[in-house]
Amino acid sequence: MRDQLLGGRYRLVQQLGEGGMGQVWEARDETLGRLVAVKVISLLAGSGPRGDEARARFLREARITARLQHPRIVTIHDLGESGPENGNAPFLVMELVRGEGLDVKLAEGSVSLEEAARWGAQVCEALTEAHAAGVMHRDIKPSNVFITHTGEVKVLDFGVARAADPYATATRLTQTGFVVGTPSYMAPEQARGYPEPSSDLYALGCLLFELITGRLPFQAPDTIGHLTAHLSQEPPAPSSLRPDLPGAWDSVVLKLLSKDPAERYGTAADASRALGQLDHAVPTKALTRQGNDSAFVVIRKLRRDTESMPPAGRSTLRAATAVTASATCLITVPVWYAATEEAVSAGWITIGEGQVQMALCGILVAVLTIGVPLVRDTAGRRLIATGGIGLALLPGYSMFWTPWGIGVGRALVPLAAVAAALSAFLAVLPSINARRQRQR
Incomplete structure (x- = not known):
């Protein structure tokens, strides 16, 4: 698709990434002369009445999410269909953000506790704005959280998982067993087909668990195993995997991972405030117990200062x-x-x-x-x-x-x-x- 012109306006320059729904390209807006990001939803490419209906529904729902305007949310500039040569796959035109995905940060192992708390709170800011507008994300995961070159969060793909569901209907997500979202981060009620705003907070709990321990709360070999675990198993306390973790982290993450949505934080804003209090948590329990000892205080400060470094x-x-x-x-x-x-x-x-x-x-x-x-x-x-x-x-x-x-x-x-x-x-x-x- 390189060098193709989509919508008579957006020329594809280079591919930036690829996922289950399609590809993301850096493109040049020929009309305004600026660089943008274009997400081509190849999952919805194809001919026939069913394909036409799915694309029309995607574009309707994408227009709703495009109304979101917030510093923590990637702005959608335009949308359209790519043309017959690409199966009329719909595409989204978004602001081009420089930085890297949180999945890359995880792979590098370079996320400190302070960063995890700060970025988690910023994701909550984006969710607060979206939920107030009646929009759920439905697919919070590391690859949908982008960290800019200034260290700030931009959340991608609000509502795209729901909009791109080829089996969705007006009243239910699916009647054929298709699950919207990523099983590793999916709330129990979402796995049953009934997501709600609190489902995004559960997914955030899974993401935070991974950031601070290096692994997901549940280990399973396949999709069914992950969904079963989210539905029936209790997550371990993060500190059981990372003994130096302050107990306050256990309280916040396990509250986010409650099976009952009513037992999670009432709103994303509540979760943001709780994460804000963790931003200065001491990373070692043993040092906290020895807080009055000047030597331990010095080491604790050195470690905190070091973790705050790039x-x-x-x-x-x-x-x-x-x-x-x-x-x-x-x-x-x-x-x-x-x-x-x-x-x-x-x-x-x-x-x-x-x-x-x-x-x-x-x-x-x-x-x-x-x-x-x-x-x-x-x-x-x-x-x-x-x-x-x-x-x-x-x-x-x-x-x-x-x-x-x-x-x-x-x-x-x-x-x-x-x-x-x-x-x-x-x-x-x-x-x-x-x-x-x-x-x-």
Whole structure:
């Protein structure tokens, strides 16, 4: 379809994405000379009375959703049909937003708790506007939540899932078993064919669960399994999968995931306020319990400040900390070997004890060295922390078994303390391994 002219006005430039309903293209509005996004609903392409009826209904319902005007909702500029060469598939013309989908953010594992709370609240702002206009989304999921280059939310495809249902009727969604929406994020009442505004909040609960734990609340091999789970199983508490999660997150997410719509938040605005209160939640329960201890307060602040950084900033800080910690620790190694050899020669320790201690030092050096290339991963940071703290403790240990080592130990203890602090700080930096934990 590249370079095709749709509606005599929109020339397709490049494909931006593809899903179950069709493709999204970057296009040029030949009339106004601006770039736009065009979504071609190929699902409704085809000939025959049934196809014509489905397309006409889609365009009627798309006009209703096109009335939504809100900073958190992608604006629809125009709509039409693509022409006989494309099976008369209907299309939507929308504002072209620069950024990336929340599904991409999830795959990168770069979503902090603060971002999850803030973006969830912004999705609620969009839902508040839509629900007030009588429009339900019906398909809240990561790929329909777009994060702009300024870090703000834009929600896509309001009502498109319902409008694109080829089996829908005026009174019911379907009489043939067709389910509107994405089963992994579908509220129980929506799975039964009776969605309501609160169904969008349930889907938001599934999305938030995935953002903060790296997986969906229910694991199933197929559509039927997911629908059955939403209908009959209770979701686990997010903190059962992520022990460092504040308890306030459990309360908000599990309320959104209530089976009974009446037990969820009354409105999207209520959910937005609850998420706004989570924006400053402390990410570690253990640190909360130790809140009066100044050392814990410092670490907590460091971690919160680090999580608030953009991904590039966190990556730079991780790399700088790793290099500094590694270099500081490795400085102690030659002195440690010299002290051990001197201790063996003086008879303060046996040859066997000296070999064991040198071997231990070598293992710690190897562990630290292996971790440096893997600093972008949680496992790498843990290796650096383990090796770094171990090497930092060796000078202090030398003070216990050699008079000569007392002087060496005292000289290196400040340096070792710095190395231990850097290594420990590296260990508590935000995890970026969510994509490995993520299970669709």
